[in-house]
Amino acid sequence: MSGPRTVVVVGAGLAGARAAEALRDGGFDGRITLIGAEPHxxxxxxxxxxxxxxxxxxxxxxxxRPAQWYLDNHVELQLDTLVTKIHRHAHELETAGGTRLPYDTLLLTTGARPRRLPVPGARLPGVQYLRTVDDSRQLRSALTPGSRVVIIGGGWIGLETAAAARAAGAEVTVLEHAARPLLSVLGPDLAGVFADLHTEHGVQLRCEVTVTAIRPAEGTPARAGGVVLADGTEIDADLVVVGIGVEPEVELARSCGLDVDDGILVDAHLVSSDRDILAAGDVADAFHPLLGRRIRVEHWANALHQPVVAARTILGEDAAYDRLPYFFTDQYDLGMEYTGWVDPEQDHDVVVRGDLARREFVAFWVRQGRLAAAMNVNVWDVTETLGGLIREGSPVDPAALADPAVPLDQVVRGRSASRSPGVTA
Known part of the structure; x- marks a missing residue:
């Protein structure tokens, strides 16, 4: 087949593996090298x-995929390998060991890394982040009955970690800079659902606080023993978990002159400012045809599906990535799915159908009369319907959105409200 004969993928996570799989499924019979900084x-x-x-x-x-899959599909894994330079004109990569690898097409799936806490004591043992399987294994062993766990950051990772720590019997305190966890993402009413959930399960929430230092443990100064707040309050801790967001791994792209902003800038085909270099997953700041703007999505579904479009582009197809953002969470007895995208800086209305107190509802974000995003909490089998409404872009009736008796496929203004087979929620 015509086209590139050597494809190198830098970043051996889900996105990198999916790209290799999609290339082989698409008939690519050239060389595929998948390089990862982790040993896994x-x-x-x-x-x-x-x-x-x-x-x-x-x-x-x-x-x-199991190890045998990479062998059977002739995907060369180079693990525990750090790529330090891209020599674009020579079409070569350089690793930390000085090895140079040629490529015809390069796909960057370098992902993101946790933001570090910029306070004194943040590097003490006992301060942990959660990004890798090694992080998770270490954290799991530290979550023991009665242990005092302080989590800095009330985002999705912080709250999921809090739920896991409570399940292990730990005493948990969550520190959040905003008035409520998830406030900027969900707004005050819906953020309150998650705040109440964790409070009911014994988590101590301390909001509108600022961490100024990590205090060494008494008698063991080489280990973290507590968190110091701006008002002088000290909270004892056996373990401090930091979850204050992530930042895209763009240094490699920036150093070789690719266009970079909040991620590597790519078009809808996932091609960067260099036509022989693509990007996918957490690191890609991609133009979204449906939304008409660039977005960078840090969720699992993006890493699962976006590399398939990158592979199709490499294979010469006219493919564009226009899937709606999607993510999910599980905390205690609450399961949630979120579909769509809302710019928090733009005005929008939130409509709820169902019962917030019982935590069984669907929330709709409506902008300029059209559905922009939806979140279903302990309500299932509606994601496809919700996504269809968002993609359709027709004006919706807020009263119909709020009424559980109205099937979701009848919430569009002017559409017949006669009872017909449809999804209700």
Missing amino acids: RPYERPPLSKDYLQGRADRTSLDV
């Missing part, structure tokens, strides 16, 4: 803060 084969990250962290999933269940 590509694995799934969502269980790291969910089932794996709670001991409900074993290590092998995380693997995207």
